[in-house]
Amino acid sequence: MQKHLPNFITLLNVFCGCVATVFAVLNRLEMAALFVALGIFFDFFDGLAARLLNVKSDLGLQLDSLADVITSGLVPGVFMFQLLAMSQSGGWNMNGAPFFGESGVDVISFLPFFGFVITMASAYRLANFNLDENQVSSFIGLPTPANALLIISLPLILFYNGSDTVNSIILNPWFLVLLTLLSAYLLNCNITLFALKFKNWSFKDNALRYIFLIISLVMIITMKFLAIPFIILFYILSSLVQEKFYG
Template structure:
């Protein structure tokens, strides 16, 4: 029975992603972000449950990637579509099904394609256990989903002008696709034990992230992603 618990949690990730897709299509990006965050929480929880219960199955590995493809691959692509559409229309539209179509917004799905490629490589790579090669799809999803939340909760003319600038969004889409598949080794937040020794980078990152979130709220998310990459590079060279 216990071997099915992590898979059930993974399915909760997928279910959260499906709900997020609906809200993203309807251009209710705040709610889409909420369910992506919930899905990412379940994504973390299923791995933790598998380690605590000492169960691992091939179907669990495949199911985890399929769930991530929806929650952390499809949803960020739709959100970027909506942001690019807003950059063309100059404000909040009626969403994917009701707005006038332009070609540029479809460029946002480059994120979805890059996420699929990254997850396929991950499934074939047996070395990505204590570290990742390239930015994990959940971290990339958090980066993209933070943009509409910044628009909602930190709205000012300067920030809005940057985030809804089509060139900024195009460059961010390309950067996102690159980071997902870059040959950059990044540490994983997987604790083999809870002691500080051997987990220094992980604890410092978590403490720094908490401080940033408490002080900057959603503005902290892009900074945390940059911090994650920089700390991984510094840990690798030290």
């Protein structure tokens, strides 16, 4: 029975991704973000459970990536679709109707569909990850959950940290297009990033992980959702520093 527990947790990630997709399509981005965060929690916890129970399997690996395609691939794509649609409509609404015409089929423009580049890049990364045997203690390219957090943070920043300046930047279509391209690049670039996998609780063996988590917590407390893009940037930069000086 215990060998099936990690896969069940992964299926909870699938469920959260499905619910988040529905909320994102309805432009209920705050609720969608909540279920993405919950799905990412299950994504972390299933691997932890598999290691603790020593029941890792090839099926679990494939299922985990399929779940991530939904929660950390499809949903961020829908988020970007909605943000690009908002940038075209000249406003934003966290809890309003989706940005379609009255007939339900007339989309404002083709630009919002560009957001699904994130979904395609995520799917490509996950397929490549399943074939790469080197990404055990580290990642090559930005993990899809981290990228998902980056994208879903944008409407949350608008809602909780928004100012005229911040809103004008986030809802600028050029900014969103460039961020979409940057996201696709980071997902599949040849940059080594450390993984938050603790083999033990020793500070000496996990100093970078502990420092990263502490600084991230302080940033979240002081900056709320605005901290998330800076945490992703800090994650990338600290990984590059570690790779350069400590190999």
